[in-house]
Amino acid sequence: MALTGVQIFKLLPKTNCKKCGFPTCLAFAMKLAQGSVELSACPDVSEEAKNTLGEASAPPIRAFALGTGDKAVKMGAETVMFRHDKKFVNPCALAVNIKDNLSEDEIAATAAEVAGSEIDRVGQKLRIDAVSIEYASGDSAKYEAAVKLVADKAPEAALILNCSDAAAAEAAAKAVAARRPLIYCATDDNAEAMANIAKTNNCPLAACADGPEALSALTEKIKGFGVEDIVLDSGAKTAKEMIINNTQIRRSAIKKGFKPLGYPIINFVLRDDPVYEASIAAIAIAKYASIVVLSSIEKWKNLALFTVRQNIYTDPQVPMQVAQKIYEIGEPAADAPFMITTNFSLTYFIVSGEIENSKVPSRLAVMDSEGLSVLTAWAAGKFTAAKIAQFVQESGIGDQISNKELILPGQVAILSGALEDKLDGWKITVGPREANAIPTFLKARVA
């Protein structure tokens, strides 16, 4: 649990030497409690204090990555139960499960599907992050071959070795150790053998037990064998159990500082019907899973799941923004309408969507207003005549279009006079107040 400033103060040397940059030890302790400075800034801190404080400052849910390289997925480090309390930190990984007894072609095809799953949405690259290879054949040579094939065909995906047979898991883990696969899973019966494989190959290990209580005993046992990076599976069979277990695990870790459950969660949501499976996956995404394993990854299903994940894991404290630039919608000619708005992403999507609906090719200038909407940005002095004029001039757009006319959002009609003064040679037109009037407005101009 986090210590208070006064508790930390008691552990400091209390010399007020100022070497840390603060006037007193108490001031330094307060900053430590907020997490805004590091303990290492104090040169005279005792070993005992280091140990106590180091433990207290460790995150309630252990943070580590699934996979390696640029596409590795960070997990854990969550701090709240509800997104509206602060934010959810690390978006969960989505994985697909493949059985090793399928034909080579089928396995290769699914792996290639994963490799090609990336799409761009609202400026973020989203993809299926991992492949779980299930040991269904009972033949460890076949399993190893399947794992190698997947590793080869999906070179950037993280790997999950879904295999409780220690001998088969060991061979496969060795073969792809460089990719740092997640070994799934250790149970009460095979914990030592699985922990040894994880430790030898420096891989994370999933712990699987029935319910949070049994799970906490198992993670302690695994930790005793020297494995630190653990992923939890509470054995939930239904959506209800999944919510109950995941919530209990998250609550114990965050609210009570209960270390044996302070690890990321994996949920298998395999169902026969892909739409139904997506529905259960959406629950896992919203309710605390760090890895969600699916049985199929159709593009239409991915799109919906990516969107849910993105919505849950955006930071509600920061307005979503789009890049400042002049966007071309359709294929605008030199005399196409030229409009301006702010860079709040909702504003941009609504305005650009309505321009698309109008079917009138246009240019839309998006000005950096720190993610504020038009009226808010205007009120905050970020969408003023001077700033708009400067942006338009610096963009050099005046040389690219034949008709120097700027269409202003109707909400800031008040700026038109000042803008005409500042933008020499430009005609300023006041557009609609609401985006839904844009199609009528643009069509009327073309007619």
Place this chain on the structure above:
Amino acid sequence: MERIRLAGLAQNDPTMQPPILADVGIYVWKIKETVAPEADAPEWGSLQERGIVWETITATSMILAGTNLLIMRHPRAIESVNKTIGELI
């Protein structure tokens, strides 16, 4: 919505306690993701299923946030949401 539900339950705020209605069908079936033909957005996959899964997941998310009544359109989406509800009770 989740905050409204929590306030109703935990703070006993009567203004936050009435049942919540989520009219998802009408809003789901007019957005770009459920209507854009596959030719325009090949990376989004089959149009037919795209809308159904979108409506399903929207409804599921509303249930998690605490809705009491859903208005939906597509029978297959309703079927999947019903199965989900079956797992939740």
